[in-house]
Structure formats: C-alpha cells, structure tokens
Amino acid sequence: MESSDGRHESADERADRRWNELLQEVRVIQTGMQILFGFLLTVVFMPRFVTLGQTDKTIYVVTVLLGAATTGALIGPVTLHRLVTGRRIKPETVLWASRMTLAGAVLLLATVTSVLLLILRVAMHNSAVPWIVVALVAWFLLCWFALPAWARHRNSHEKGRGKNRVARSKSR
DSSP states (O other), X not given: OBOTTSOBOOHHHHHHHHHHHHHHHHHHHHHHHHHHHHHHHXXXXXXXXXXXXXXXXXXXXXXXXXXXXXXXXXXXXXXXXXXXXXXXXXXXXXXXXXXXHHHHHHHHHHHHHHHHHHHHHHHHOSTTXXXXXHHHHHHHHIIXXXXXXXXXXXXXXXXXXXXXXXHHHHHO
8 A cells, every 4th residue: 555655555554664753753852851851950959059040040940840841742652652552543642642742842942942041141141142042042943843844845845746747747
C-alpha cells in the first residue's frame, strides 16, 4: 500500500516508523531540557541567589515553572506510549505524542527565553538585555518554526503543482 508520502507501507508500519522518528526527536530535545532544568534547580542554592532583586527572583521562579512544564510535555509521549501499549491505537498515540512534543518545543522556547532574560539581566545590568533576548527569540522562532513551516508549505505547494501537471498530461 502506498501512502501519501510515496512510501509502500501499511498503516501499522507507518505508525511504527513515525513513532521511531518521534522518539529520536524527543531524545534530542529531552536531553537538552534535562541539563537546563537540572541547572535551574541548583541556582536557588547558590550564595548569590539571596542577593538578587525581587524581579530577578520572580523571573527565576517563572523559569523553573516553565522548565517543569516543558519536562512534563517532553516526558508525556513516553508515558502515553507505555500506558496504551498493546491497545492497538498506535496511530492515535503517535498523533498525541507528536502534539505533546510540539507543545514541549513551544514551552522550551519560553523556558530558554526566560533563562536568557535572567542570566543576561544578572550578567549585564543594561538596557540592551531585552533587545538581545528578542533577537535570540526571533532566531529560535526562525530555526524551530518558521523554516520548517516554510519547507512544509513549499513542499505541499510543489506536490500540488506536480499533481496538476500529471492530471493535465493525462487529459491530453
């Protein structure tokens, strides 16, 4: 059976392939998040933490909460899979796990933004900090979301043109 992406695989084979691809993606993003979150959890125990102003302490708390939410979203696909294994709902599992992973990526963007804001505020103490953070967030948005969305749109647009050409040539 040929799927819409030109592969010859059954629905179960496609779900297995997509699950394996998703698992590899989650491993990459989860590792980075675990390192970041582990670092965040130690900051409060550093001697300098007590000298931070209330704004920086608030940013820190928000950052830790975002880190916890990100961790939850990125671990979610694994527990989802474990709890529904053997129920013959792998295509649905892959869909929900994919959604959780995308939510985790969005939360990771928020966490990294908050971390950058906190660290640069403490390190630089100047008015350029928000602009630097905005520039970096724009870069992340471009790399993580805009470029993939553009590639997806371009690919679907080109496939549509290819189908139109095939249809026109068959009608001649």
